[in-house]
Amino acid sequence: MDLLTTSVATVESGSEPYTLVELVGEADVTNSDALREVLDAEVAKHPRTLIIDLSGLRFMDSSALHVILRANRAMDRQGGVVALASPRDPVAKMLRLTAADQLIPVYATVSDASAG
């Protein structure tokens, strides 16, 4: 079984569709290249909103964080928005300690994130 699985969906919500990337497992330096490829591919489609669902993520290290920050910069440049949804406690703490949560909004649920 892969350490990290990613799944991508386009969700048609009430107002406008958003891209939902769900991460399940453990994200670290050994799979951050694969994560970057997944996020780059979605960013390249120019969605207005890219929501990353972290609820299934048991662990995230700074390599994975850098990949997410990079995607956030790219989305920002093209006028889109990245949001993070439902991180578990250790991941939420790490986002706080690195101040990443000041750059990328963190929501309790995906539906909160999609409501902005």
Add this chain to the structure above:
Amino acid sequence: MQPSRGLPPPAPANGAIYHTYRSDLSQVRALVLQQARQAGLTEGKANDLVLAVSEVAANTLRHTRSAGTLAIWHDGHEIVCEIRDEGTIADPAAGTRKPPPGASGGHGLWLVRQVCDLVELTSNASGTTIRMHMGLRPPGAPG
């Protein structure tokens, strides 16, 4: 937290558990979590220690071509995780300053120093030893 360029500290006390890693950090994290729980760390502190050790072990994979060694031991007061590898950290104060928000690097050792109670870093041309200490809460103490 005194960074040092001197000789590595003495070998761990008897009773340490050793683990060598080359690529599988998930195994490293599972071992640290298991030992941290066994030593009596709270779940939050145990996860902090897992993050710290994983960040340091990730540096082994990033910056060296050889395996790293993890040693874990504890007494009544603290649990210690020590990582030794052949990498060299040029700046012994690495990670003591907070990287700017959104920085594309430098968060690893910052996180290590934030979550651990004490970090000892020794690095020279022959390698690096980083010891991460986490205090155990005395029996009967709250939270």
